[in-house]
Amino acid sequence: MIKMRALVKEKPEPGFVLKEVQMSENLEPDEVLVKIKNVSICGTDLHIYRWDEWAQKKIKTPQIDGHEFVGEVADIGSQVSMVKKGDTVVSETHIPCKHCIQCRTGRMHVCKNLEILGVDRDGVFAEYVKVPEIVLWKIDKSIPIDFASVMEPFGNAIHTSLVTELTGKNVLITGAGPIGAMAIAIAKHAGAAKVIVSEPKEYRIELAKKMGADLIINPQTDSVIDKVLKNTDGNGVDVLLEMSGNEKAFRDGLEVVTNGGEVSLLGVFSGNLSFDINGLFTFKGLTLHGITGRKMFETWNIATNLLKNKIIDLSPVVTHKFKLEDWQKGFEIMNKGESGKVILQVE
Amino acid sequence: MIKMRALVKEKPEPGFVLKEVQMSENLEPDEVLVKIKNVSICGTDLHIYRWDEWAQKKIKTPQIDGHEFVGEVADIGSQVSMVKKGDTVVSETHIPCKHCIQCRTGRMHVCKNLEILGVDRDGVFAEYVKVPEIVLWKIDKSIPIDFASVMEPFGNAIHTSLVTELTGKNVLITGAGPIGAMAIAIAKHAGAAKVIVSEPKEYRIELAKKMGADLIINPQTDSVIDKVLKNTDGNGVDVLLEMSGNEKAFRDGLEVVTNGGEVSLLGVFSGNLSFDINGLFTFKGLTLHGITGRKMFETWNIATNLLKNKIIDLSPVVTHKFKLEDWQKGFEIMNKGESGKVILQVE
Amino acid sequence: MIKMRALVKEKPEPGFVLKEVQMSENLEPDEVLVKIKNVSICGTDLHIYRWDEWAQKKIKTPQIDGHEFVGEVADIGSQVSMVKKGDTVVSETHIPCKHCIQCRTGRMHVCKNLEILGVDRDGVFAEYVKVPEIVLWKIDKSIPIDFASVMEPFGNAIHTSLVTELTGKNVLITGAGPIGAMAIAIAKHAGAAKVIVSEPKEYRIELAKKMGADLIINPQTDSVIDKVLKNTDGNGVDVLLEMSGNEKAFRDGLEVVTNGGEVSLLGVFSGNLSFDINGLFTFKGLTLHGITGRKMFETWNIATNLLKNKIIDLSPVVTHKFKLEDWQKGFEIMNKGESGKVILQVE
Amino acid sequence: MIKMRALVKEKPEPGFVLKEVQMSENLEPDEVLVKIKNVSICGTDLHIYRWDEWAQKKIKTPQIDGHEFVGEVADIGSQVSMVKKGDTVVSETHIPCKHCIQCRTGRMHVCKNLEILGVDRDGVFAEYVKVPEIVLWKIDKSIPIDFASVMEPFGNAIHTSLVTELTGKNVLITGAGPIGAMAIAIAKHAGAAKVIVSEPKEYRIELAKKMGADLIINPQTDSVIDKVLKNTDGNGVDVLLEMSGNEKAFRDGLEVVTNGGEVSLLGVFSGNLSFDINGLFTFKGLTLHGITGRKMFETWNIATNLLKNKIIDLSPVVTHKFKLEDWQKGFEIMNKGESGKVILQVE
DSSP states (O other): OEEEEEEEEOSSSSSOEEEEEEEOOOOOTTEEEEEEEEEEOOHHHHHHHHTOHHHHHHOOSSEEOOOEEEEEEEEEOTTOOSOOTTOEEEEOSEEOOSOSHHHHTTOGGGOTTOEEBTTTBOOSSBSEEEEEGGGEEEOOTTSOHHHHTTHHHHHHHHHHHTTSOOTTOEEEEEOOSHHHHHHHHHHHHTTOSEEEEEOOOHHHHHHHHHTTOSEEEOTTTSOHHHHHHHTTTTSOEEEEEEOSOOHHHHHHHHHHEEEEEEEEEOOOOSSOEEEOHIIIIITTTOEEEEOOSOOTTHHHHHHHHHHHTTSSOOGGGEEEEEEGGGHHHHHHHHHHTOOSEEEEEOO | OEEEEEEEEOSSSSSOEEEEEEEOOOOOTTEEEEEEEEEEOOHHHHHHHHTOHHHHHHOOSSEEOOOEEEEEEEEEOTTOOSOOTTOEEEEOSEEOOSOSHHHHTTOGGGOTTOEEBTTTBOOSSBSEEEEEGGGEEEOOTTSOHHHHTTHHHHHHHHHHHTTSOOTTOEEEEEOOSHHHHHHHHHHHHTTOSEEEEEOOOHHHHHHHHHHTOSEEEOTTTSOHHHHHHHTTTTSOEEEEEEOSOOHHHHHHHHHHEEEEEEEEEOOOOSSOEEEOHIIIIITTTOEEEEOOSOOTTHHHHHHHHHHHTTSSOOGGGEEEEEEGGGHHHHHHHHHHTOOSEEEEEOO | OEEEEEEEEOSSSSSOEEEEEEEOOOOOTTEEEEEEEEEEOOHHHHHHHHTOHHHHHHOOSSEEOOOEEEEEEEEEOTTOOSOOTTOEEEEOSEEOOSOSHHHHTTOGGGOTTOEEBTTTBOOSSBSEEEEEGGGEEEOOTTSOHHHHTTHHHHHHHHHHHTTSOOTTOEEEEEOOSHHHHHHHHHHHHTTOSEEEEEOOOHHHHHHHHHTTOSEEEOTTTSOHHHHHHHTTTTSOEEEEEEOSOOHHHHHHHHHHEEEEEEEEEOOOOSSOEEEOHIIIIITTTOEEEEOOSOOTTHHHHHHHHHHHTTSSOOGGGEEEEEEGGGHHHHHHHHHHTOOSEEEEEOO | OEEEEEEEEOSSSSSOEEEEEEEOOOOOTTEEEEEEEEEEOOHHHHHHHHTOHHHHHHOOSSEEOOOEEEEEEEEEOTTOOSOOTTOEEEEOSEEOOSOSHHHHTTOGGGOTTOEEBTTTBOOSSBSEEEEEGGGEEEOOTTSOHHHHTTHHHHHHHHHHHTTSOOTTOEEEEEOOSHHHHHHHHHHHHTTOSEEEEEOOOHHHHHHHHHHTOSEEEOTTTSOHHHHHHHTTTTSOEEEEEEOSOOHHHHHHHHHHEEEEEEEEEOOOOSSOEEEOHIIIIITTTOEEEEOOSOOTTHHHHHHHHHHHTTSSOOGGGEEEEEEGGGHHHHHHHHHHTOOSEEEEEOO
């Protein structure tokens, strides 16, 4: 039995417990045991920490939380061939079934039977995790470990941003949380003509500046519509990347996408969304891309190339790092919205 | 002065008046005078006829109604070079400005300054109309005149249907009005594996059958979701063509689009649309295409090729034909929803 | 040990030997034992039969030949989960490595380490074959067994044809061998406006007619260029599907593709190809798609849907069927070029 | 009559004559008179200067040479509405017919009846030129006049580079002449992971460095194939931009494009091209895009956005500037291959 420390949701109530747990050493033939180096905290983990309505419906206790991580292969099942002991690996957090029509046609990221690490099964806020080899992605050791740790949300930003061509285009990003902030850098480095960001929180406005935004609009003090039109010769933007999950941000965003433009939607709304789809979407001939997860593994390949070749620097977005035992500090800072990505160092 | 009969909305009230009107013979250098042969009645014309809220806001009286037509070039302005006297022509009803960024980048159908025939300016329920040459499309005389007359809505159906590949795919079409009915034939002739239609009206169910639907579901007596899943091995459809403007139809349609699928939206909803965009769209990784007008003139070229080569037969969908003086009969039949396309013969 | 009859290339010389061979019953954890029902003869098999230059370089003896087949799962390895005993299966003949960047990004058909059944390892002209589960595709028992048997080349035709949209387009197919003939039916059922075929052999001209070609040009008696232009209002075709491997056919084909058109290339040329790439390709703004194999498993999914729903009828192209012991008759008929697909019945 | 200085090919022989010529002041209704500020010298002009075989076949004397320019609208025809007096304009050099199927379907850059400025009709090495309004593109006065002057070849570089997504991809550019050099900057600013260049000439190697190439290979001293593979973990590049017109460069380039990769071809070869299309292209599942001209006016819009927002700096590539009367110096420097773009200042 492997004995290890892990951050566990023991009972159906707020908080976690850091405790020693046991895990069998046995591996399925296609399974890999990963020794975890770093994990990072996602908004999803915060929902589970707070034990909100969504978490209460979704999570079964006891369960180890967490899904974003980087680690080293510690052991492999008898049939594993994609990675070997000692490899540094990051991981898809969406575990595909491999059998549904989506999986068999190269679209595992929309698998009909997805299982999510730390949500549908034990996660990675622990010293070890077992995952099927299909989700692992070996990375170059030249990628800084703190960037590797956030490659999963970085992949979300890439997947959202690259759904359409950005070079020479005007782009609006609604929401500059950690993923929105990463998308700013991606859009800039993909050659966007102008990257405009709408974001009300002061902390995130600063983050957006550091990531290279050309113009940041605070929707609480300024009209997003007016300012975007003014800064695009009245044409509006070619592309909207919606990353806020805020209804008004989305509607204002649609309003200023130019006719024939593209919208990429990662933001999750609370409850139903209501909007004038005729006037804001259909009559304008827009296209809307629903984004979930990351393409396996096109997105990871691009992420790797961007980091390995130092095209994109994620330093400004990785704002805090704590030891695993100080996990509570990390969750508190996240809770206040006064952070980019928060890393917990496990090893 | 040209004296001609025309169907005129004289005052801001329901109905039209068929009367003699005058039109100057002068043509702008880029203008073309077309002698109209056939016109057909669109749902938009019905709104204007009934003088509903939309019409009251949109239409200025007096104005000649109508926008779908086929005719013959009777005279051309001094700079016209795309058509010549005697050519049989059909026409875009969306008149583009030619100057905005959309127009200059090959996307006139989403022109920011569109003017619509019979809505923003005098239309075609008349013996003659003047239009700029840019909207005219010369057709082969082998295309039956009654099919030519409905090439504009046929173009809507083509534009909506061909936004994604259909060959070998399962397709759901919500709504079998005239454009939905034409889309059925297009999907079948584009090699769709199975074309499923949801439609409550008996008349349109019959029309859908004639156009080749593989399965027709009456949402008033059957569950669209259950029947679609049952007929697609539980996978749902690859493509949804929404042509009903009905909220429940759209939501049920989204529900049965398989993960990673495509949705093409032509239907116009009354008021705001409210739906669970997270669960029905984003998490499924769908793509939504807002459809307006027809691509100028890719869509018209495809329409011409499909009709000229007799790939698609529009006979079942052209259900009624009246002389212009019997226009009221046409509008009454349309009003009851007991028709496909209704043609008024002008010449 | 499994004892079975198999068609074996015993020595580096023309011909095969039908003999009893032995195969171990052991299966790798991911391997599947398939009891073969039908196989079909490919042009590649003919190269091996004749023992031409290509075969001499490529094939190691002794080896069982053949790669196109349909069968039933007879046994599965310990880790197999995609198929189960009794399933009717067809199979990719390109065995991907699963590890290269292509395989890991959803493009197994261009795997860098492909192994081909019956070329790089023992094939399927036998009563049983062992393959990794990743290449198997379960099919509906409603698909006629003789169509299932040729789904691999049918997949080539689909992959080549659907690389661009065909609905309403004019298409030229150069070469009406079995795959070209199948492409004719695909293009027609994908809504092509006009399907023109160039083919010199009388037998294949007849086959092309049966598959629905709108116009067949014999390049030995007619000018392909003149006839295509004449039948397309001087515009040429929108799409060229090159399936002949004949240099002149390809050059003439390029000549009549309209500016901005698309070319899909499956044909294999003998030796280097020489052509005026500036004038025939670059200045015309064409796009050329090199086609190899079938997309795993998008192509197979489309093939299944087209056959299951009886959209395409392959009867005219499956022209001969022999018992395995009469294999020589099949190869002789193929050798003369007087056949469509030739099936050998194993079971 | 307008009297003006112009660089004229007077007789069918090498060289030009700078002389005073006359041009009628009359404008067609859709014509625009442009007062030229800067012109730049293209490789095509060099062919005409040298009076090589191509020029002898193509050019009729007497004719004013030149096609790349920036100017100011001096007068407009009666129907012109896209530009007005005083506008700063650049121009397409490919004058489309507006009537062919390509022009009417948004693809004027592959017009079947193209007329090229300075090749098929009088060009722009003069104080004034008359062109139809359709080819003009108004630019922001904030764009430096020397960059505006080379927006036509910059457009070639953009059109070639953006035919596929580059963000996070490895790219090989064969040939670092002025357009290749501009493509280096575009690829880098579009987020390419690594931009590798093959170029033998010392002058151009220096230029490539200044434009941001990550690795430059001299094919006369090094193996392109070996070095590319070594610098891409053995995978080769995802994208090849061929800009050399050199057969060996193209073949070596194809060799190192990874399976499933994309090739964009702008280079013009002398005579037929001969290569192993089976092994280097088809079996690898590559796609080849033939590039001609610039998309009207998507490419110009992107070019404008990239320059106006200072995303790309063209300074290193604009290496020389002479007064019109010193035109011979410019041509001599171009002739030696010791330059980037050479500008002639007219105004």
